[in-house]
Amino acid sequence: MPNSPRKASCSLMLLVIWEIWKERNARVFRQHGRHAMEIxxxxxxxxxxxxKAGDxxxxxxxxRE
Incomplete structure (x- = not known):
């Protein structure tokens, strides 16, 4: 599939953004932060x-990594 690398990049970008958003909320609303390695x-x-869900x-x- 020719757009598979693009789809994978978009998935990875969304995943990273989602985790950063969750970390931001933890720091702002619960005053609880994690180290970069934990993130x-x-x-x-x-x-x-x-x-596992099918991506x-x-x-x-x-x-490839």
Missing amino acids: MNSIKGEALLWI TALANLLA
Whole structure:
């Protein structure tokens, strides 16, 4: 599929933005922040869930890493 890398990039971008948004809310509303490495691990874990849910484009992108 020719637009698969683009779809994967969009999925990854949405995932990162979503995790940053959740972290922002935790810091603003609950005064609780995490270290950058914890956020990265959360992004990786969420990516695996998205892949299990059927995001094959993201699976292909991360398989290259």
